[in-house]
Each structure stands twice: as structure tokens, then as C-alpha cells.
Amino acid sequence: MKKIIALLIIILFTSSSCEKDDICDANTPTTPRLVIDFYNISNASVLKNVTNLKVIGDGMTEGIVFNSGASGDAQYLTNGSSISIPLKTDSNSTKYTFILNSGNPNPTLIDIDEVTFNYTKEDVFVSRACGFKTLFTFVPNNPYIQTAVPITKGKWMQVISVEKSNIANENETHIKVFF
Amino acid sequence: MKHTLKYFFSFCLLIVQVLAQAQETTETKTTSEKKESVSKIPEAPKVVTAKIDTIVPVKKDTIVPVKKDRYGVRVGVDLYKLTRGLYDSNYKGIELVGDYRLTKNYYAAAELGSENKTTEDDRLNTTTKGTYLKVGFDYNFYENWLDMENIISIGLRGGFSTFNQELNSFKIYDANPYWGELPWQTSGKSYNGLTAGWAEVVTGVKVKVYNNIFVGFSLRMNMLLFDKKPSDNFENLYIPGFNRTYAGNFGAGFNYTVTYFIPLYKKTIKPKKSVKK
Numbered sequence: 004m005k006k007i008i009a010l011l012i013i014i015l016f017t018s019s020s021c022e023k024d025d026i027c028d029a030n031t032p033t034t035p036r037l038v039i040d041f042y043n044i045s046n047a048s049v050l051k052n053v054t055n056l057k058v059i060g061d062g063m064t065e066g067i068v069f070n071s072g073a074s075g076d077a078q079y080l081t082n083g084s085s086i087s088i089p090l091k092t093d094s095n096s097t098k099y100t101f102i103l104n105s106g107n108p109n110p111t112l113i114d115i116d117e118v119t120f121n122y123t124k125e126d127v128f129v130s131r132a133c134g135f136k137t138l139f140t141f142v143p144n145n146p147y148i149q150t151a152v153p154i155t156k157g158k159w160m161q162v163i164s165v166e167k168s169n170i171a172n173e174n175e176t177h178i179k180v181f182f
Numbered sequence: 183m184k185h186t187l188k189y190f191f192s193f194c195l196l197i198v199q200v201l202a203q204a205q206e207t208t209e210t211k212t213t214s215e216k217k218e219s220v221s222k223i224p225e226a227p228k229v230v231t232a233k234i235d236t237i238v239p240v241k242k243d244t245i246v247p248v249k250k251d252r253y254g255v256r257v258g259v260d261l262y263k264l265t266r267g268l269y270d271s272n273y274k275g276i277e278l279v280g281d282y283r284l285t286k287n288y289y290a291a292a293e294l295g296s297e298n299k300t301t302e303d304d305r306l307n308t309t310t311k312g313t314y315l316k317v318g319f320d321y322n323f324y325e326n327w328l329d330m331e332n333i334i335s336i337g338l339r340g341g342f343s344t345f346n347q348e349l350n351s352f353k354i355y356d357a358n359p360y361w362g363e364l365p366w367q368t369s370g371k372s373y374n375g376l377t378a379g380w381a382e383v384v385t386g387v388k389v390k391v392y393n394n395i396f397v398g399f400s401l402r403m404n405m406l407l408f409d410k411k412p413s414d415n416f417e418n419l420y421i422p423g424f425n426r427t428y429a430g431n432f433g434a435g436f437n438y439t440v441t442y443f444i445p446l447y448k449k450t451i452k453p454k455k456s457v458k459k
Binding site for chain 2: 088137
């Protein structure tokens with residue numbers, strides 16, 4: 004009899020010590036970023052690497068970190084052919100400044116374009132741990148507004164093509180930029 | 183939750199003491215009886231030679247513990263749910279418990295409850311309101327001495343709940359927080375007419391502390407059988423009676439109860455075992 008009581012008490016004390024398991028798994032698809040791929044304007048099917056591209060959000064002082072391993076200004080620069088940038092989840096538009104050849108000592112080589120992305124958003128439930136995520140849909144009429152800085156200079160992004168108007172995950176290219 | 187655990191543990195310790203005491207007193211009784219009988223034995227042969235009548239009361243002694251089991255209804259409340267509302271402003275609830283003794287070891291058992299709980303998760307704040315009913319049986323595998331009526335049982339329940347959920351506020355998960363910390367967004371969206379059914383395995387203890395008053399606790403492992411989820415864009419995070427939902431459809435719960443036993447009739451137990459021996 005005492006054994007049974009002891010057993011019950013052991014079960015009781017061990018099972019009541021469970022802890023919260025509310026950590027959002029990093030592999031869970033949550034709010035997707037906008038995926039932009041860069042292509043060669045003279046050969047539209049070939050990816051083209053950018054040189055020292057820096058992307059800064061409107062009103063922000065620091066750029067998006069593309070190279071977290073580097074230190075100083077280098078972490079904001081990318082030389083790849085694809086970038087992923089986060090859109091604002093509390094606004095229907097997000098403005099970014101794309102600076103090509105950022106940090107180049109010769110200012111005439113630095114090209115700056117400003118692009119405002121216009122979209123509608125939808126909040127979708129994910130799980131207890133992750134909460135909600137936001138999915139975006141580009142506004143059909145004017146998904147983006149592009150201006151060169153200064154405006155007299157030509158736009159370095161010569162063609163911007165919206166490939167996917169629904170931004171639901173990061174596994175596909177949403178926008179192609181030709182330069 | 184810390185409060186809950188603290189009270190729970192202190193209650194467990196209390197129960198353990200009660201159990202230990204209950205056992206000690208009976209053990210001392212039996213040992214004292216043994217002592218008496220032992221002390222009587224050396225006297226016996228002397229008396230036998232003089233009087234034969236003394237054998238008769240000895241025979242009577244073996245018959246005296248005629249065991250009568252009391253049958254009736256036990257009703258009470260779950261103290262945990264009742265008192266939790268005093269220190270947890272996010273919780274209001276009550277659970278009525280009852281059982282009816284069917285046979286020597288089987289009890290029909292039921293719990294009826296109502297809960298109103300606000301859950302604060304890291305990115306969700308929800309309120310669940312609803313009622314539930316659990317019906318099933320307990321099997322008492324505790325062999326009582328003399329007229330003790332303690333219960334150590336294992337049982338099964340079927341549970342059913344109807345409830346509403348309200349999403350008070352939520353946070354968007356942002357794996358790339360470039361635009362800064364995202365604020366809580368208020369929603370106020372409510373999901374009505376939700377239902378759920380589940381099965382419970384219950385282990386419990388009930389100890390008679392005074393006359394017909396029992397205190398007890400039980401531990402429950404729940405398995406969700408079905409639930410009607412919100413129509414779109416949400417899920418059942420808390421089900422009254424079932425408690426918090428986990429990914430694998432499992433849940434857990436417990437209660438500690440104070441119950442009052444209303445005796446209805448008595449049944450005499452034939453001491454079969456002593457006859458065989």
C-alpha cells in the first residue's frame with residue numbers, strides 16, 4: 004500500500020513540473036520578406052551581381068544588414084544577385100533607398116534610386132508561440148514608385164518587374180530588377 | 183503558475199501527512215490488539231483448566247468486526263478553481279464534483295464546471311469562456327481497514343465543453359526586426375459556438391478527515407478526441423475543463439476537492455477471506 008502511495012506521489016511531483024514550451028521555431032514560415040533578384044539588362048535571363056549595394060529604409064540611419072559576419076560599414080553592403088528586405092507590417096507602403104557602389108570615393112559612380120512599394124496586408128494566425136504573420140499583396144495599379152536621386156540622373160534600376168504580386172513566402176522571387 | 187504550484191505542493195504535503203497519520207493510528211491499533219492477544223495467550227492455558235466458558239467470548243471476538251460499507255452520494259467543490267480567482271485576476275472558475283457508489287469498488291463520477299480565463303502568451307492575449315461536463319467512473323483499489331472509507335482510485339472520464347474564444351490582442355512575428363519592435367495590436371475578434379470532446383485518465387486520492395467530510399486530489403491526463411476550431415485564422419488555445427492545448431492533442435489537469443458524503447444505505451460485507459483462511 005505504501006508503495007502505491009509513494010508511486011502516486013512521485014508521479015504527481017514529476018508531472019507537475021512541466022515548463023512553458025512557447026518558443027517560435029526559427030524554421031516556421033512567418034512574416035515573409037520581399038525577395039528581389041537582379042538581372043542583366045542586356046541579357047534578361049542571366050543573373051547579375053550588384054556591386055556594393057546598400058539598402059536603407061526611409062527614416063532609418065542604418066542600412067539592412069546583408070553581411071552579418073563583417074564589421075563596420077561592410078555589413079550593410081552586398082555583392083550578390085539577390086536580396087531580401089522586410090516590408091513594414093504597420094503601414095501600406097515601404098520606402099527604400101537603393102545605393103549602388105556605396106562608399107565609392109568617386110561620387111559620380113554612386114547611383115541612388117528610391118523605390119516605394121505599395122501593398123495591402125493581411126494578418127494570418129501562425130501558432131501560439133509565433134503569434135500572427137503578415138502577408139502582403141501589391142496594389143495592382145501602382146505596385147511601386149521609383150525615382151532617381153538626384154532626379155536629373157538616370158535610374159540605375161532600368162526595369163523593375165513584379166513577378167509575384169502575392170508575397171506569402173520567401174521561397175520565390177517577387178521582383179526582378181534589370182540593370 | 184508559480185502560485186499554483188506552491189499551493190499545489192503545500193496541499194500535496196498536507197495530504198501526505200493526513201495519509202501517514204491515518205495509517206499510523208490504525209497500525210498502532212492493530213499492534214495494540216496484537217499485544218493484547220499475545221499477553222492473553224500465556225494466561226489462557228491456566229484458565230482453560232478451570233472454566234470452559236471463556237472460550238465462547240474468544241469466538242465472539244473473531245466475529246465482532248462485521249464490516250458494513252456505506253453507500254451514498256458524495257458532492258463537493260474544487261478548491262483550486264474556487265480560490266484561484268482570489269489571487270489570479272485573469273481567472274474565474276468553479277467546478278462541482280460528485281460521485282455515487284455503485285459497487286464495493288466502483289463509483290460513478292462526474293464534474294461540472296465553468297471557466298473564464300484570460301491567457302497571456304508572448305504574442306497572443308486571449309479570453310476563453312465556457313462550461314464543461316465530465317462523466318465517468320472511478321475504481322477504488324485501496325483496501326480499507328475496519329471502517330475506514332479512504333479511496334485511492336484510477337478512473338476514466340469523457341469530457342465535453344462548449345465555449346467562446348476572444349482574441350484580445352496579438353503581435354506580428356517578425357524574424358527580421360529592421361523596422362523596430364512591433365507593437366501589440368488590439369483585435370477584439372470573438373469566435374463563438376466552439377466545442378470540444380476529450381477522454382481523461384484520472385488518478386486520485388480521497389481521505390475522510392472528519393465525519394462525512396473528505397478531502398482529495400486528482401491528477402488527470404487528457405486526450406483531445408475532437409474539437410470544433412474557429413472557422414478561420416485561429417485555433418483553440420484553451421478549452422474549459424481540458425485546459426491548455428498542446429500540439430499533440432494532449433493536456434493535463436488536476437483538482438483538489440472538499441466533498442461531503444451523504445450516506446443512503448449500508449451493505450454488510452461477508453468476510454469471505456477470513457472464512458477461507
